[in-house]
Amino acid sequence: MNILYDWQLYHWAIEPSSKCTLKCPRCPRTEYPDIPWLNKELKYKDFVRAFTPSFIKKHVKRFTMCGDVGDPIYCKDYIDIVHYIKTVKPDCHVFTITNGSYKSTDWWKHFAYISNQFDTINFSVDGFNQVTNNKYRVNSDFDSIMNGMNIMGQESAAFVYWAAIFFRFNQDDQKSIRYLAKEHNCDGIQWTKSTKFKSKYTYQYGHIDMLEPRPEFVSSSDRYERHMELLTNRMIDNIDYMYTNTTKFDTINKDGLITPLCMIGNRGMFLNVEGVVHPCGWVSYPYDVMSDGVKKIKYKDSFFNVNRHHFNAFNNGLELVLSNPLWQKLFDSWKSDPFVECNLKCNSKLVDYDYAVGYETN
Ligand code: SF4
Ligand code: SF4
Numbered sequence: 001m002n003i004l005y006d007w008q009l010y011h012w013a014i015e016p017s018s019k020c021t022l023k024c025p026r027c028p029r030t031e032y033p034d035i036p037w038l039n040k041e042l043k044y045k046d047f048v049r050a051f052t053p054s055f056i057k058k059h060v061k062r063f064t065m066c067g068d069v070g071d072p073i074y075c076k077d078y079i080d081i082v083h084y085i086k087t088v089k090p091d092c093h094v095f096t097i098t099n100g101s102y103k104s105t106d107w108w109k110h111f112a113y114i115s116n117q118f119d120t121i122n123f124s125v126d127g128f129n130q131v132t133n134n135k136y137r138v139n140s141d142f143d144s145i146m147n148g149m150n151i152m153g154q155e156s157a158a159f160v161y162w163a164a165i166f167f168r169f170n171q172d173d174q175k176s177i178r179y180l181a182k183e184h185n186c187d188g189i190q191w192t193k194s195t196k197f198k199s200k201y202t203y204q205y206g207h208i209d210m211l212e213p214r215p216e217f218v219s220s221s222d223r224y225e226r227h228m229e230l231l232t233n234r235m236i237d238n239i240d241y242m243y244t245n246t247t248k249f250d251t252i253n254k255d256g257l258i259t260p261l262c263m264i265g266n267r268g269m270f271l272n273v274e275g276v277v278h279p280c281g282w283v284s285y286p287y288d289v290m291s292d293g294v295k296k297i298k299y300k301d302s303f304f305n306v307n308r309h310h311f312n313a314f315n316n317g318l319e320l321v322l323s324n325p326l327w328q329k330l331f332d333s334w335k336s337d338p339f340v341e342c343n344l345k346c347n348s349k350l351v352d353y354d355y356a357v358g359y360e361t362n
Helices: 044-050 053-059 078-088 105-114 142-155 174-183 239-251 318-322 327-336 340-346 353-357
Strands: 011-014 062-065 093-098 120-124 159-165 188-193 225-230 269-271 289-291 296-298
Touching (some): 044 078, 053 078, 078 105, 120 142, 142 159, 159 174, 174 188, 239 353, 289 340, 296 340, 327 340
Parallel strands (some): 011 062, 011 269, 062 093, 159 188
Antiparallel strands (some): 188 225, 289 296
16 A cells, blocks of 8 residues: 655654653653553554554664653563564664663563664663662662663663763763763763753743753753764664655755654654554643644644544554545645644754754654
8 A cells, every 4th residue: 555645654753651660750651640541551463563564674764662651661562572673674773762770681681682783772861870860760770770781781782872861960970970881881872951941841840940950951942952972983874864864854845834854754753652643752742731932732632632543553554544634734734824833843944954864863
C-alpha cells in the first residue's frame, strides 16, 4: 500500500512504556497524574504488527525509544522489541533514553548483547551521587544506574552517553559528572539547557523556582538546547541520517507560516504506548491549556486528541493511519491558521537549518 502523504518515516519516536519508578517533578506523569494512558506497556506483538519487517526495511533508519510519560526499560517486552528491530535491520539505529534505575545485571548484559555499533543509549542522570541525582530524579537508584552504564560501556558496541539537564543544584558540578562519566565508560556527555523553568513558564513553578539554574544554563528559545561533549574519539556513523535530514530541509517548501519538522525528521514521528500516531511528540503532550499568544487550546479539544481513535496504528494498521484523509486538516492549517502547537514549535520564523537538522534531538 502507498502512503498518501509526504511524512518523513525514517525517524520514529516510540513510547515503549508509560510506567516509571521515578517522580521527576517536571515530567508530565508527575505534573498531570490523571493522564488516561499512564502505566501501560507496549506489547511485542502490537509493535511487530504495526512495524512490519518490510516497513522497517523500506523506511526506518532510527527508532528513538523514549517515553513521553514513562521510561522504556520498564516495558517487559523491551528487549524482545529491540531484538526484533536489530534482527530485521541490524544497522537501524536504536536510541534508548532511560533514567537507568533498578534493572538487574542480567538484564543489562542481555541488552548489551543485542545492541550493536549502530545503537545509542543515553542515561539521564543529573547528579553525581544518590543524593544529588535524587534532587531531580526522585526515587532513582544511583548504584544500579552506574552498574548499567558500566555494562553497556564494557560489553556492547553501542554508544553510551551520560545525559544531564542543567539545574540550580548541579550547575557547578560539571567536573564531578565528567569524572564519573569517564569512569563508567561513557563516550560523551549530552548537556541540556531546558525550558521548563519559571522564567519561561511564568504562571508555573511557584514563587521562586528552586530548580532553575543561572540564565546561562536555561534555553534561550522555546525548545531545549543541547551540546555534546565527547569523552572518547568514537563517532556515531550518522552520515546517512544527517544527509536525509538535510536534503529534506533543503527541499521542503518554507514559504508558509509553518516549516513542519514532521516532514523533515529530526523530531521523530511519535507512536505512544497505546499505538496512537502523532506527527511529533510535541502534539501528544497532555497539557491543560496551551497558548501561542493569540489562540488558546485545551489538550482535550485538540485535533490530535479528538481524532486519536482514527490515528491508532494497533487498531487500524500503520499505513492506513498515515494515509488517513483527516491529516489534510493539519496540512491546510499550516498555510494560514496553524494549530497552536505547530505555531509554537514549527513557526517558519523559528525553524532554521540548526533547528531542523541537528542530531541531538528526539
Ligand atoms: S525518569 Fe523519565 S519518565 Fe520517569 S519520571 Fe523522570 S522524566 Fe518521567
Ligand atoms: S508541531 Fe506541528 S508542524 Fe511541528 S512537527 Fe509537530 S505536527 Fe508537525
